[in-house]
Amino acid sequence: MSTPLTATTSATGTPGGRGTVLQASPLLPALEEALSEQYRTVRLHELTDPDAHLRDHGDEVVAVVTSARFGVSDALMDALPRLRAIVHFGVGYETTDVVRARARGIDVSNTPDVLTDCVADLAVGALIDVMRRLSAADRYVRGGGWAGAPFPLASRVSGKRVGILGLGRIGRAVAARLEGFGTDIAYCSRVPVTGVTYRHVPTARELAEQCDALVVTVAGGADTRGLVSAEVLDALGPQGYLVNVARGSVVDEPALARAVTEGRIAGAALDVFADEPHVPRELLESDRVVLLPHIASATRETRAAMGDLALRNLRHFMTEGVLLTPVPGTPAP
Incomplete structure (x- = not known):
């Protein structure tokens, strides 16, 4: 049985150090709540001046959680020198340059199977x-x-x-x-x-x-x-x-x-x-x-399972340094 989104954890940083989790796009409300409760999380899309925040605090971010629709742009990746993991909520990851991420030593995950x-x-x-x-x-x-x-x-x-x-x-x-x-x-x-x-x-x-x-x-x-x-x-x-x-x-x-x-x-x-x-x-x-308005995975049950897997990917990275479901071509656990 997978861990509920509301479960608590003491992990607040990568092995050997602490770090910030950057939420790059709107996500499932339950997932957003869990991220805020369990990690030092910054919601980039809600900031008045995200560019200024990245200039001042980009080096604190070790992981990004994003949706398949938004991904992580090259510019955002470049603004995060300590970034080591990109966690996608969704099976797609084409909005993130995985080859570029790998060259930077950044692992990338998605949420396969559950949808x-x-x-x-x-x-x-x-x-x-x-x-x-x-x-x-x-x-x-x-x-x-x-x-x-x-x-x-x-x-x-x-x-x-x-x-x-x-x-x-x-x-x-x-x-x-x-x-x-x-x-x-x-x-x-x-x-x-x-x-x-x-x-x-x-x-x-x-x-x-x-x-x-x-x-x-x-x-x-x-x-x-x-x-x-x-x-x-x-x-x-x-x-x-x-x-x-x-x-x-x-x-x-x-x-x-x-x-x-x-x-x-x-x-x-x-x-x-x-x-x-x-x-x-x-x-x-x-x-x-x-x-149809892009609703193939839009059931309560599946979105909850996607959020749970995204959170488990992040938790495993923050505690063990690797992702549970890396996309093809990225390092496996």
């Missing part, structure tokens, strides 16, 4: 929604359309060919859920994944060509920016659906807006966007697009 189920649940729900047009049907009833004519026919989910772009923890959880719908599952990743029976397809374009729906669960970052390109969307075709629960940067958003407007894909369900919370007008105006 896998909720993200996978939402991905499957979004797929059902966009293919069966549930949200559109709800609007149809509320707007009085049903009194005038039956709602248009939608697309069946069971038995369809579903491609999963990125078969990591979340991708595998999505696939496991979709097996119950009798779907034919294929996936695309850099290399074939061992221990699965799903068909591996080498490129995103080929995967899109071979499926009725493409579910995006690949990690964000420079390596996957624009991976779902205009070419991939054209390969998906006018009967194909896109679901994105990864990062908005993975999809060429202007190309997606054009594809939806021109009917070159059947529809899309999106939980993430390139410039959140801003959504392109073309997507807002389309009745064939399901729009």
Whole structure:
């Protein structure tokens, strides 16, 4: 059983010395409270003059706790000469230059696994929604359309060919859920994944060509920016659906807006966007697009588990000098 967020600890510094914890962005209220109670914590985003504070006190900071959305910028990293750990609340960490951090001797962690189920649940729900047009049907009833004519026919989910772009923890959880719908599952990743029976397809374009729906669960970052390109969307075709629960940067958003407007894909369900919370007008105006406000992990249970893991990462670093769940490429415990 994990330690509750309200648990107390005497750790107030790294092994061999004391130090300040910098909270770089708004976080879960329970996590913010625990940080304040258990560590000497400064909330950077609440300071009147954060630059002045960093000039005067930046050398006191040994750890930063931040969200996946905000990360730690290069400028902030440079302002903290004693920084040795960056703890992310969230599975994503593309907003922090991990290579640069490692070169500075800074460990970086995230909160994997604890949000896998909720993200996978939402991905499957979004797929059902966009293919069966549930949200559109709800609007149809509320707007009085049903009194005038039956709602248009939608697309069946069971038995369809579903491609999963990125078969990591979340991708595998999505696939496991979709097996119950009798779907034919294929996936695309850099290399074939061992221990699965799903068909591996080498490129995103080929995967899109071979499926009725493409579910995006690949990690964000420079390596996957624009991976779902205009070419991939054209390969998906006018009967194909896109679901994105990864990062908005993975999809060429202007190309997606054009594809939806021109009917070159059947529809899309999106939980993430390139410039959140801003959504392109073309997507807002389309009745064939399901729009969600980045809520894949937004359940009370999952956010509490994320906060608990972030706090345990910090506690382990402050007492033992290492993180519990370092991101790939950073030193392990």
